[in-house]
Amino acid sequence: MRSQTKDASIVRCSKCGRKNRLPRAASGIPQCGDCHQPLAWVTEAWDEDFSEVVEAARIPVVVDFWAPWCGPCRMVSPALEQVAADLAGRMKLVKVNVDEAPRLSERFAVQAIPTLVVIDQGRVVTRRSGAAPAPALREWVDDALAA
Template sequence: MPSPTIKARTIKCPTCGRANKIPAAAEGAPRCGNCKSPLPWIVDADENEFAEVAEKATPLVVVDLWATWCGPCRMVSPALEQVATELAGKVKLVKVDIDRNPHLAQRFEVQAVPTLLILDKGEPVARRAGAAPAGTLRSWVEQVAAGRRDSERG
């Protein structure tokens, strides 16, 4: 049962345009209530809810460890949201402000921002630092996802 403090976010369906309230923590990837298309799953998380929001999620989780004062972080955020939209139903994007969540920054040994992680069933499986365009980020996520599928078959 999700914590009552975990906020939902409203996402516009890329297929039909309908607004949908997306829970930060849920079973499985969200779908549009109108057309049933997969929705981009983009949420913010803090230290208190990170385990429930990111580590218990079933799709791959892309974690954006960022800071408000960071120019490259502001540049990569729209690219990450584009990737989450393009890969709707396959990934969840969890954004963590490291200044407000220093224990997560310490836990993941953040030395530069933005730091991007990919979690598979709560375990970090890939990491990169710095901003990159959406195409590069999508290729990175897809490469990790392909490796995950190969290991599940293997």
Template sequence: MTENITNCPHCAKPNRIPSSANGVPRCGHCHRPLPWIVTADDADFAEVAEAGTLPVLVDFWAVWCGPCRTVSPVLDQLAQERAGSVKLVKVDVDHSPHLAWRFGIQAVPTLMILIRGKLIARQAGAAPAAALRAWIDGALSRNHKVPGST
């Protein structure tokens, strides 16, 4: 399992964030939820993006894609805003051809929301922050159940 180092947006202390785990990552110092932003590829996508209970925003992108570079910081900000309630998983389609094929990625960026591995929303192309925020919140409010509820 790979780990990322993330500085807490509340107290600025560095924290190790695993790529996959159950629950919500929290700061070891102030105990507030941390933004969960990780990468995945063909080898670990199932473990990183589909196995957990937290809703996952998947960003299929490519290095050469201008709109991808534009939307990436917006997605990072949205993940910061939703720390503890959404996990952002970034997939480089050039390094993950099986995932690009599996999900039928024909344009980048393509965004998807998964809940417990089930695709609940999909959107292709870059959009402004307000539109992405509304898309994410709408998809989650229509489809998200609290873990453990029926």
């Protein structure tokens, strides 16, 4: 379970069930306040806070450029959230709505959505466009994290 505000997400720990508040930008790796297991870190970013939320992250970030009106984007989103849960503590998933962040869309030359970009320590590691099934997305992210 996840709910989102402009400042933080509320994430239920998959191990013990405790609800945890996760800031959109923070140093380190989020852990459950009770059992200390890594938490799936899924959040959003906009033009004005992308640097703080994504580029300053200490773990690799998968950026999902999407739009609410895009059918393939809506199909990919649950698969990406599952990958983030499976790789909790190893990656962060940040969703960028292209309609609300036009400067980021331009900066990353997003011409089709969904477009996924892996950023590690402020640099682009890899990118892909288009929908893919969950196993293909997991393999792509695993390869990017290994690079």
